[in-house]
Amino acid sequence: MNKQGRPTRPEDVAAKARATFTGNRALDIEEALIFETGRFDATGVDLDDPAPFQSRLGPHAREGALNLPGLTEPEALRHYVRLSRDNYSIDAGIYPLGSCTMKHNPRLNERIARLPGFADVHPLQPVSTAQGALAVIDALAKALMTMTGMSAVAMPPKAGAHGELCGMMAIKAAIEARGERETRRVVLVPDSAHGTNPATAALIGFSVRPVPAGEDGNVSVEAVKSALAPDVAAIMLTNPNTCGLFERQIAGIAEALHGAGAYFYCDGANFNAIVGKTRPGDLGVDAMHINLHKTFSTPHGGGGPGAGPVALSSRLAPYAPVPFVAREGDELNLVEHAEGTASFGRMSAFHGQMGMFVRALSFILSHGADGLRQASEDAVLSANYVRACLNDVMSAPFGDRPCMHEALFDDRWLKDTGLTTLDFAKAMIDEGYHPMTVYFPLIVHGAMLIEPTESESKAGLDLFIMTLRYLAFAVKAGDRERLLSAPVFAPRRRLDETRAARQPVLRWTRPAPA
Amino acid sequence: MRYLPLDASEREAMLTRIGVPDIDALFADIPPEYRIEGLLDMPLAMSEMAVERAMTAMARRSVAAGSAPFFLGAGAYRRHIPASVDHLIQRSEFLTSYTPYQPEIAQGTLQVLFEFQTQVAALTGMEVANASMYDGSTACGEAMLMAHRLTRRGKAVLSGGVHPHYAEVAATLAHMADEKITRLPPDVVACEDIAAAIDDETSCVIVQSPDFFGNPRDLSTIAAAAHARGAQVIAVFTDPVALGAVRSPGEMDADIAVGEGQGLGNALNFGGPYLGLFATRMKNVRQMPGRLAGETVDAEGRRSFVLTLSTREQHIRRERATSNICTNSGLCALAFSIHLTLLGERGLRRLAEINHANAVQLADRLSSIRGVEVLNTHFFNEFTVRTPRPSVDLIEALARRGVIGGLPVSRLLPDAGLDDCVIVASTEVNTDDDRAAYAKALSECL
Structure with a gap:
């Protein structure tokens, strides 16, 4: 009993949740769209009247209504705060999405990125007034060169896939310089690759030739050799690969490619496993993008922004895009035009994701050489710990082989239960966890790819593991309903995705009057 | 290291549970000849205070747009953000x-x-x-x-x-x-x-x-x-x-x-x-x-x-x-x-009007300077001026006087024969004092 004499013991409280009048469930509030609550004459920004002036818009003035609702500041705060509470986040719990490297986002980096000397600098200011910004680009590029053992880093790409595009355009420019543009039009892509790899190759006119992975999850030198031909421009190979395994034959693959006149593009999405342990440049890689938002923890922000600088070998460095930073005595300068160089040109406006560079450099300085290596070791250790602790109740496609920073399971252990990988993932939501990456890589049936990162405590990992074991036991005990109905406790139950795609509603429209 | 929760004894216990003798066993797939001992050219870990100090020193080497009368746009615009x-x-x-x-x-x-x-x-x-x-x-x-x-x-x-x-x-x-x-x-x-x-x-x-x-x-x-x-x-x-x-x-x-x-x-x-x-x-x-x-x-x-x-x-x-x-x-x-929700239709309209008004006032002021010509008949918050002085040089001279005066067209279009043109933008952040400072500096530089 509490002080008012109302029951507080579980057995005295009505167990069943009931519907509320509002649809709200305590802290979980149903929030309308701004188009339903906002008014066209409401505003949260007070602006002075301009002094009298003669319009110079001429015949170009916009006349009609824009139909943009406004909210005052308190209303806006409440709207976005309520919406935010429907989101899972890395700050609130483990976010074990394989391939995505959801690690802790240090708040120091946010503070530094907002210093006026970084945040309030225009990309086209005279370079004499932007030396600090250029110094950040230069310092980060040098740090990335140290980690990759490569000759140059192209800083403009805005995300991983944009980095792939950058690397593949450098390769195309190099092939063109050799006079082989018309003949080398094929890119080898393992069937375990990220979808961005074949999409990138196709975007700039390459055709894709698949390379199968072996039983052990690795691509073999033999498989690459048998796909190699005079028409091959490059391979796009992820290392560590999407199964969470280091490509054991990578150096031999590089040698075979180079012997056949082709280039080695390495997808660096999984760089977090090997920083300070090995260098892609030593392994024969010609180009590799580095997702600063993964390995160096710039916040994912609900799906971006990212940043994808590309490390280049000496063979590809001359073809890097503009702009790049050049040192001239004590001053740093920007080379902004490709004319008179071998550069393949420009791939985005301005100079790259400065806000991400600042955060990544701050992360790198904080960790230092020792911390970066320790982070990779802890990420790999944690993934193997998860693997070892779940191996007896789930099924791993590659048996007891140690993994890198991701532990991969398949759905053989769900066979004959009528339950799927997705059901298991949704049940994790009810237990308070964000699910792992599911159904990727495509080559493993019902894949579940768990990447704990280095940010989890052992106690946190133990709880996570215990939860997955309970769920696995529930499956084995035939408690199907627990998984089939999940999630029950999330802000939403499962969504009708078919309806969303068949009758797309992609914007709000005013409902017709009843 | 403040961002890494595992300690030495926990790492040891985890290795034992995995069933390997040491961390290197988990990296066994990397051929030994390609393993490195660490990132030898890099400094070691730094405290939060030390990183902040180092990064702040770098930030100080740039001129923040807000610290000067600022009239540069050309694809990126300085705004007051609530x-x-x-x-x-x-x-x-x-x-x-x-x-x-x-x-x-x-x-x-x-x-x-x-x-x-x-x-x-x-x-x-x-x-x-x-x-x-x-x-x-x-x-x-x-x-x-x-x-x-x-x-x-x-x-x-x-x-x-x-x-x-x-x-x-x-x-x-x-x-x-x-x-x-x-x-x-x-x-x-x-x-x-x-x-x-x-x-x-x-x-x-x-x-x-x-x-x-x-x-x-x-x-x-x-x-x-x-x-x-x-x-x-x-x-x-x-x-x-x-x-x-x-x-x-x-x-x-x-x-x-x-x-x-x-x-x-x-x-x-x-x-x-x-x-x-x-x-x-x-x-x-x-x-x-x-x-x-x-x-x-x-x-x-x-x-x-x-x-x-x-x-x-x-x-x-x-x-x-x-x-x-x-x-x-x-x-x-x-x-x-x-930002757009806070503005709403009324706020966005007003914000656009202020941008336009500020640009009109700036254009009027600059075009009254001998030798300066505004080339646009119509514009919103940005326009092009022609001056007698090569624009890259002019913008540097203005910067030395503490004014960021716009974009020399030739920086982005070096071969267009527009070496005497500057693209000037004005948003709501510019004040009448900013415009006066610009006009004064510009007259001095021509």
Whole structure:
């Protein structure tokens, strides 16, 4: 009993949740769209009247209504705060999405990125007034060169896939310089690759030739050799690969490619496993993008922004895009035009994701050489710990082989239960966890790819593991309903995705009057 | 190390549980000859205070735009951003979440994207918008490729008023993809004849309004000419606030509208991260690149939002996808959306009016200086001036006097014969004192 004499013991409280009048469930509030609550004459920004002036818009003035609702500041705060509470986040719990490297986002980096000397600098200011910004680009590029053992880093790409595009355009420019543009039009892509790899190759006119992975999850030198031909421009190979395994034959693959006149593009999405342990440049890689938002923890922000600088070998460095930073005595300068160089040109406006560079450099300085290596070791250790602790109740496609920073399971252990990988993932939501990456890589049936990162405590990992074991036991005990109905406790139950795609509603429209 | 929770004894216990003698056993797949002992050229870990000190010293080596009378635009605009915008985007649940692949626990991000899409569609006068691209320039390149798919043609015509960076991005893509591109020469006073460049191979015409030199353009006649030849019209803009004052791409019959969204909610950041806005007609939606949030219901029939039409995207369609794009600019889109929600229609209209008023007053002041000529008949918040002094030199001289006076056209267009032209922008942040300081410094430098 509490002080008012109302029951507080579980057995005295009505167990069943009931519907509320509002649809709200305590802290979980149903929030309308701004188009339903906002008014066209409401505003949260007070602006002075301009002094009298003669319009110079001429015949170009916009006349009609824009139909943009406004909210005052308190209303806006409440709207976005309520919406935010429907989101899972890395700050609130483990976010074990394989391939995505959801690690802790240090708040120091946010503070530094907002210093006026970084945040309030225009990309086209005279370079004499932007030396600090250029110094950040230069310092980060040098740090990335140290980690990759490569000759140059192209800083403009805005995300991983944009980095792939950058690397593949450098390769195309190099092939063109050799006079082989018309003949080398094929890119080898393992069937375990990220979808961005074949999409990138196709975007700039390459055709894709698949390379199968072996039983052990690795691509073999033999498989690459048998796909190699005079028409091959490059391979796009992820290392560590999407199964969470280091490509054991990578150096031999590089040698075979180079012997056949082709280039080695390495997808660096999984760089977090090997920083300070090995260098892609030593392994024969010609180009590799580095997702600063993964390995160096710039916040994912609900799906971006990212940043994808590309490390280049000496063979590809001359073809890097503009702009790049050049040192001239004590001053740093920007080379902004490709004319008179071998550069393949420009791939985005301005100079790259400065806000991400600042955060990544701050992360790198904080960790230092020792911390970066320790982070990779802890990420790999944690993934193997998860693997070892779940191996007896789930099924791993590659048996007891140690993994890198991701532990991969398949759905053989769900066979004959009528339950799927997705059901298991949704049940994790009810237990308070964000699910792992599911159904990727495509080559493993019902894949579940768990990447704990280095940010989890052992106690946190133990709880996570215990939860997955309970769920696995529930499956084995035939408690199907627990998984089939999940999630029950999330802000939403499962969504009708078919309806969303068949009758797309992609914007709000005013409902017709009843 | 303050970010790494595991300690030595826990690491030991975990290795034991795994059943390996040491950490190196977990890296056994790396051939021994390729293992390194560490990052020998790098310094060791630093405290938070030490990192802050080092980074602050770097930041001090740049001139912050807010510390000087500042009149530079050309694709990135200094704005007053309400304090609540930055507060809200730093909420953990927005800042540290990922792409909303599990919609049951990501309705916050998904509803924001749905609202963002609706706002962008309204702003551009189009029917549907995606959940953002990397920036305006890459959105423009993606729009060109989309037009190629829609028309099954491979030649783009670019107006000479398109931002040179945007044009170069499109040219790079076209060259790499074996497609054609016709770039009309730089067009300072918007007098080019675009229609004459359109032929039966043309997939699209790319026109910017207000253009790089500040001229608003009437796209309607260009659209009529393009549509008559079966070509698409791609309308580009570099400041979303302009659409609070000038006619929208939709009103002028554009097929695709793309632009830079930085000017709402996002700081200058030396060029990134920004956000690309991308909108089109509903009939084109299945050829559109980028993520889309759509409305649906959950198992209890409640309105819900989910990523949809993903069969266009690389993770499903691989080499047949509409684009290779995966990451978007989620957090920048959130900042944009919050700022626009705070403004509302009334605030956006007023903000645009103040921008225009400030630019008119600046133009009047500068054109009264002997030898200075404003080249634009019409403009919104940006215009081009011609002065007697080479502009790169002039802008450096102004910077030494503490004024950031604009963009020398020749910095981006070195061979255009426009060495005496400067593009000058004015937003709501400029005061009458700023304008007076600019006029005084400019008279002294000429």
